Amino acid sequence: MNRQTLHIAALVLTGAFLAPRLSAADSPNDILVVVNNSVPVENIPADRVRNFFLKKAQRFKGGMKVFPVNAREGTDIRKEFRKRLLDMTANEETRYWQDQKIKGGITPPPELGNTQKAVFKIKGAVSYVFRSEYKEKTSKVVLVLPAS
Amino acid sequence: MKRTLVLVLGLSLLFWAATGLAQDDAEAPPPADSNDATGVKELKAELTAMREETNTKIEEVKKENEERVEKLKQEHEERLDDIETEMMENLDTGDTEDRFSIYGFFDLTFVKDFPDKNSVMTGLDPAKTSFLMSNLNIYFKSQMTDTLSALVELRFTFLPLGHETSLEMEGMTEYERVDTTVLQANPYKEQRLGGVAIERAHLTWQPADFFGVVAGYFLTPYGIWNIDHGTPTLIAVREPYMQWARIMPLTQLGLQLFGRAYPTSRLYFDYAFTVSNGRGPMDTVHDLDENKALGLRLRLSYEGKNVGAGLGGYGYYGKYTDIKKVITAIQPAFHVEQEVTAGYDELIGALDLLVEIYGVRLQGEFIRRLIQYSERAERSHLSGMGGYQPNYITIAFYGILAWELPLSKWLGDMKLTPYVEVDYNDRDDSIPDNDSIMILGGLNFKPSPFVTLKAEAGRVNSFHGTRANLTYLAAQMAVSF
Numbered sequence: 213m214n215r216q217t218l219h220i221a222a223l224v225l226t227g228a229f230l231a232p233r234l235s236a237a238d239s240p241n242d243i244l245v246v247v248n249n250s251v252p253v254e255n256i257p258a259d260r261v262r263n264f265f266l267k268k269a270q271r272f273k274g275g276m277k278v279f280p281v282n283a284r285e286g287t288d289i290r291k292e293f294r295k296r297l298l299d300m301t302a303n304e305e306t307r308y309w310q311d312q313k314i315k316g317g318i319t320p321p322p323e324l325g326n327t328q329k330a331v332f333k334i335k336g337a338v339s340y341v342f343r344s345e346y347k348e349k350t351s352k353v354v355l356v357l358p359a360s
Numbered sequence: 361m362k363r364t365l366v367l368v369l370g371l372s373l374l375f376w377a378a379t380g381l382a383q384d385d386a387e388a389p390p391p392a393d394s395n396d397a398t399g400v401k402e403l404k405a406e407l408t409a410m411r412e413e414t415n416t417k418i419e420e421v422k423k424e425n426e427e428r429v430e431k432l433k434q435e436h437e438e439r440l441d442d443i444e445t446e447m448m449e450n451l452d453t454g455d456t457e458d459r460f461s462i463y464g465f466f467d468l469t470f471v472k473d474f475p476d477k478n479s480v481m482t483g484l485d486p487a488k489t490s491f492l493m494s495n496l497n498i499y500f501k502s503q504m505t506d507t508l509s510a511l512v513e514l515r516f517t518f519l520p521l522g523h524e525t526s527l528e529m530e531g532m533t534e535y536e537r538v539d540t541t542v543l544q545a546n547p548y549k550e551q552r553l554g555g556v557a558i559e560r561a562h563l564t565w566q567p568a569d570f571f572g573v574v575a576g577y578f579l580t581p582y583g584i585w586n587i588d589h590g591t592p593t594l595i596a597v598r599e600p601y602m603q604w605a606r607i608m609p610l611t612q613l614g615l616q617l618f619g620r621a622y623p624t625s626r627l628y629f630d631y632a633f634t635v636s637n638g639r640g641p642m643d644t645v646h647d648l649d650e651n652k653a654l655g656l657r658l659r660l661s662y663e664g665k666n667v668g669a670g671l672g673g674y675g676y677y678g679k680y681t682d683i684k685k686v687i688t689a690i691q692p693a694f695h696v697e698q699e700v701t702a703g704y705d706e707l708i709g710a711l712d713l714l715v716e717i718y719g720v721r722l723q724g725e726f727i728r729r730l731i732q733y734s735e736r737a738e739r740s741h742l743s744g745m746g747g748y749q750p751n752y753i754t755i756a757f758y759g760i761l762a763w764e765l766p767l768s769k770w771l772g773d774m775k776l777t778p779y780v781e782v783d784y785n786d787r788d789d790s791i792p793d794n795d796s797i798m799i800l801g802g803l804n805f806k807p808s809p810f811v812t813l814k815a816e817a818g819r820v821n822s823f824h825g826t827r828a829n830l831t832y833l834a835a836q837m838a839v840s841f
Contacts, residue, residue, distance in 0.1 A: 259625035260625045263625065268663075271568060271569045277506045277507070279506075299665065303773035303808070303809050304773065306809035306810075307806065310840045311588075311592070313463055313501075314465055314589060314590035314593050314840060315587060315589055315590070317499060317501045317509070317513075319461055319501060319503075329441075
């Protein structure tokens with residue numbers, strides 16, 4: 213077996229080894245939590261992002277006001293985000309906001325159809341998008357919620 | 361012989377011809393049936409063809425409509441996208457949520473009390489099965505900028521209709537009850553007036569998570585029940601004694617500094633410092649003394665995925681003063697003096713605990729109030745003791761154990777929570793045998809995020825004597841919208 217053949221075989225084997233791992237890390241159904249480019253943080257823990265979307269915390273580290281933006285109710289991305297990060301059903305989330313309104317007048321984040329555009333345009337905005345739909349450089353990725 | 365043969369042949373021929381003709385005659389109708397059958401067949405075929413053609417056309421129209429609907433949906437989405445883009449052009453960090461929102465809650469309660477025969481409640485309590493609407497609360501919330509918001513909560517009530525201002529005592533007083541019925545002249549119509557109570561109205565400025573200011577009329581930041589506040593959020597139907605007796609002032613008019621720190625993302629430390637008019641006969645209109653009430657709230661809480669806990673406390677110090685105005689001179693100059701008719705210092709401490717483990721909730725609050733008089737008022741005649749009120753201590757606590765049953769397999773998102781509660785109070789330790797206990801149990805069912813149904817039964821017992829003993833049944837529907 214000559215050198216060229218060995219090289220080809222090695223490449224094929226390496227690709228076969230890496231491919232499942234790459235595809236597992238970069239699934240198109242991963243949810244990317246993205247923030248406006250002006251936000252001065254690079255990574256945000258999942259618990260903290262959850263607090264932003266439940267309005268238990270309202271500022272990024274450094275003091276910038278958080279502007280959470282939800283995807284429209286009923287969309288796949290909204291359902292998946294709620295399941296993977298909030299760990300609630302739609303009714304549970306609604307019930308949570310009804311209680312928050314009564315207790316302290318806290319209302320839920322707005323819902324927009326194009327969350328990427330919102331994050332791109334609004335200072336302090338944070339939202340989420342499927343990896344397959346993410347447009348690079350429009351926002352910063354601060355958390356990845358992998359597909360189950 | 362020949363002749364016979366010819367005759368036979370002729371007859372045979374004749375017979376054959378006759379039968380042939382008869383057969384022809386017999387076959388004449390068959391030609392008519394054949395025509396009908398063919399016609400029917402043709403009609404059937406035509407009908408089938410028409411049906412097929414119609415079905416094809418229907419399918420074509422359906423497909424066209426579907427395509428049209430799809431196109432309209434797409435156009436609608438694009439238009440929405442354009443509107444949102446336009447909206448986003450005008451958004452800045454000030455626009456963090458809906459600018460202005462209106463929402464609220466109300467409840468309908470069905471009650472029946474069974475006071476013991478020799479209980480003081482026997483005459484005082486109507487004790488008739490009754491529907492009640494005790495709360496109709498409307499909220500007005502405005503988020504003016506990303507740090508500035510205002511919240512107003514109004515409670516609409518049928519009161520003061522039915523409020524008893526006096527009981528009859530022979531030779532001394534008459535029974536009096538408020539009737540708010542008024543007559544409208546034109547068109548002639550009777551109308552019962554109700555009331556509006558301001559539950560809260562305040563401005564909040566919060567430039568940081570760890571620091572904010574509330575200015576106005578706010579809920580005292582103490583306990584769990586007072587902060588939960590609304591009937592859709594509360595587990596039980598009946599309030600604990602400490603709430604309805606207002607051992608702690610439930611609302612205050614003044615200023616509050618507050619904030620939250622995050623030692624970890626799941627651990628919160630909350631604080632609040634209050635300065636207010638405190639408690640008074642007209643504290644929401646005017647303070648009748650120079651002393652302002654001070655309060656401090658501290659709370660540490662942990663929120664895990666299925667486990668949570670919180671421990672908090674609130675300390676309050678205030679002065680209650682009541683006065684009357686007396687004209688002491690008219691000439692040479694009109695002169696009025698104020699006389700203090702009642703005054704006391706109150707020092708109150710409250711603790712609250714909340715533990716949640718996999719749907720099991722243990723919630724409890726304890727409160728202790730010390731009243732020290734500077735100007736004693738006469739004892740309430742209800743105490744039965746007469747004389748002037750000495751300094752006293754009030755103690756009350758309650759505990760609720762509730763379990764949100766793991767029935768999602770059968771109930772889906774609906775939540776069913778049975779609960780039991782114990783509520784103890786000793787309202788005035790200067791009066792012997794004045795403590796009582798309430799034990800109750802019930803079911804809390806949430807068929808939707810907007811509706812809570814509760815069914816409850818309870819027993820109130822005085823430890824000594826039968827002062828306020830009664831049993832009750834209650835059912836409640838609480839709606840948030």
